[in-house]
Amino acid sequence: MITEIIFAIGFIILAPFIGALIGGIDRKVTARMQGRVGPPVLQPLYDVFKLFEKEKAVVRNEVNFYIFSYLIFVVFTGALFFSGSDILLVIFALTLAHAFLILGAYAATSPYSHIGAERELLQLMAVEPMLILAAAGFYMATGSFSVRDIALWPEPIVMTLPLLFVGIVYVLTIKLRKSPFDLATTHHAHQELVKGLTTEFAGPTLGMVEIAHLYETVFFLGLVWLFFASMPWVGLLAVIIVYFLEILVDNTTTRVRWQVMLRSAWLVALVAGAINLGVLTLM
């Protein structure tokens, strides 16, 4: 019990800084890929601090409530995950968090933020089947939904769930808001529909969205690591390689239409899930 609480508190305190460091390295590597110098590594932290220095301008007061709930539930998701709780509960908490983000964007009443919210909804629909199938796969591989049991499983789970791992890496691009799936909103300058989902969020409100994104990055990389949990250092290496591939894909592809995103994500989930889980059932 004590260790679980320590892990949860450790996540809550450290994750934004780790997330910011990952984001900073991401921007640096991206800049190098484009032949630029790039911003300082701590730039994501400066951005967040700056946003909290700005005026509290909000379209409607509900927006702040929804975005705050989004932040709280993302933190809750990560804390549940890192304290070794039930993985299904983790996935449902994450979905709830995104439901709040979408409600926030809808409450802001602007055509740009409405279309962004619709696209975020589509992204959520694209990702959800894969996450549920991964949870089912973890259960079939280890006989438990508890992240704790999965992490303490003696063999690397990626050996039994290789296709589900590929599927998770595929939807990771959607979740990390990387090109070609950065439909709802993007961190790049080549934005579409102003800033999509975050168009109407200014100052501290946007700051909360950014912090939630830092937490989410750490959570999803933790999920990637879970596939290698019995070999922690190999897992860390896998996380680094996966993230590097995300940056590479981010810089070499253009944004696709939502139909392509939804179909391809569901196709990957269906093929990876059916084959991987089918083989597991037969074995």
Place this chain on the structure above:
Amino acid sequence: MSYITKSPWIIHYDGSSCNGCDIEVLACLTPLYDLERFGIVNTGNPKHADVFLVTGGINEQSREVVKNTYDQMPDPKVVVAIGICATTGGVFRECYNIMGGVDKVIPVDVYVPGCAARPESIIDGVVRALGILEEKRTKMTEKGGK
């Protein structure tokens, strides 16, 4: 020092420019000058922006847009008028449809003359604007404290 000078996000609007200054503004963001190394990001969204770059003189059609964009930016914010047309109206100042420089509509903090303004002078203008941004931020905190 506050963090606002470490992460100024810009929005760029073309009042009625010939596009010369706009190309120079965008040149600042290319690998050669790479403004992002100072944390500067081109947002294209007034609600996220701290620095408003305006090029070209103001005419009857762009007046409302400039005013609206400026009003949507959360405080503290600065305005940089880029190019001689944005500073005074330039060669177009006598035209029947031109009102003059950007300062006819919104308060301007830094003027960057030139036709077209060079990327070096634009960067210099933005860096000067950051000093003013810092001052505005301090004033805002003092006000908030009272």
